[in-house]
Amino acid sequence: MRLRSLILVAAVALSTAVGLSSPASASVLDVNCPLGTQVGTYSPGMTLLPRQIDFTATGTLGGCVSPTHPDITGATFTALVSGTFSCLSGSTTNTSTYHWNTGQHSTVQGGFEINLKPGGTTVLVLTGTVVDGLFQGSTVVQTKILPATDLTACLTPQGLTSVSGTTSFTAVL
Template identity: 40%
Template sequence: MRDVKPLRRLGALLSCAAAVSALLIPAAQAAPAGAVGTHAALLECPGYETTSYHPGLTLTTRQVALSADGAVGPCVGMPLDHTNGTIRFTGNGQLSCVAGNSSGSGRINWQNDQASTTAFDFTAGVGLRPGGLTVLVLTGTVKSGDFQGSTIIIEVVLAPAPAQTLQCLTPDGLSTSSGAVNLQVI
């Protein structure tokens, strides 16, 4: 009978190599077109957040204030101690449920040994993606704290549930949306 230990070691080595190569994939493949060059992501974090809109988003573009609170993690990338955190951003602009642009600022409070923060300014665009998902993509520059000078990209799914999508058809519009978020620091 053959010894399977070398095969297990090879499998473990290949799994580690795949994980490392995933960290080195150019962020341009995951980011919106035109948002970044061919730089690798320093840090990437999935998460969840709730965004509020005042007035609510409708099918007609209008001036809207937005604010969001959420959490990100587990993060992969560098530095290793930035594994999770909370995120908050506020802004305003001409938005609808399917299109528009906004700008604002935000902050990530990292839950690491130093209790550090990342403050950023952003511009954002709303677009309809294949499959009917409306996505808000924020891009900006870190102005202070950890990752100062780096690019930040945050993708937020605005209306994943049918009930939320139907609110876009009402005069009051979609006032809150909760869903997935993907944060990248490049």
């Protein structure tokens, strides 16, 4: 139930962030994908002390609706990030590529911050711009909810090496 509450809070925050709740907004919704999952790996693993880490994530998006591209129903994606992180915080830029079910793609560049939330649950809100492919020039907001981090792994020399959770995606022009 707690995860559902977090998803609801993230969805409300997401819709507010991209102006969907304001009828006066000049933004045009390009695509909204409220359902998704992600699996990510850290190399080397994250520990309590900040260090240079490469993060790779793969995932799927579903339930997509696009007024401008009605054939879009889902996507797979990869994200590549390199930066200084710890189990408690970090910020960096990232590049993500979305492969739509129509055979088209979108490459997004942007940034995000990692902040540990109460109980270990992390909510990431990534913002960026589509720099290549479908929806080029659009602003992207992607919300990721990553369940309680295994903080005991952060205390080991190997560190936390993987994480998974839910994700959603919205592109607005």
